[in-house]
Amino acid sequence: DIQMTQSPSSISVSLGDRFTITCRASQDIGNYLSWYQQKPEKSPKLMIYRATNLEDGVPSRFSGSRSGSDYSLTINSLESEDTGIYFCLQHKQYPRTFGGGTKLELK
């Protein structure tokens, strides 16, 4: 199975700040990486698919990128509605596997 190592596990950020979450894949997943946001008591919501593609309706302050086996989600100019838990998912092969999650809180 492909292991997805996500960091950091939690982070406190100030409004307007920029921050980045990273997932490292244990083997090549060829950009088949998606990012999800989860609010308390809600289902995960797809934010970015195939590493860099923004889902419809997702604000442009969100972006995805890749550097080698590291995939990153960046939020420019954090807004209060961006708090929650973010997960990465590799969908190169089954079993699909998730990262452990990053809890984003406001400082």
Added chain:
Amino acid sequence: QVQLKETGPGLVQPTQTLSITCTVSGFSLTSYYMQWVRQTPGKGLEWMGFIRSGGSTEYNSEFKSRLSISRDTSKNQVFLKMNSLKTEDTGVYYCARDGEYYGYPFAYWGQGTLVTVSS
């Protein structure tokens, strides 16, 4: 529009069998794979398995021996059954569907159903 909704028992006793129904609308089960994902305190989000548009299934080896996924296309329902439940199976169980084109995973989710395994 695409909608998915899980219904489950809430509380299940250890060693018993879990049964969850996912009722869908806005699309046909014969056109899309339907997936099951769970979220537990111990292991986070885990892909459990899927049923193909043609009706065949694939399971995560973590669950293979005790998991079964089936469907009733006439009722637009997909079923998850898992036996020999343990306390660590406590969590939220989701049905999910990919988007309309390749590389667009888990674009749609149900609201999830909380399952507590306890005596």
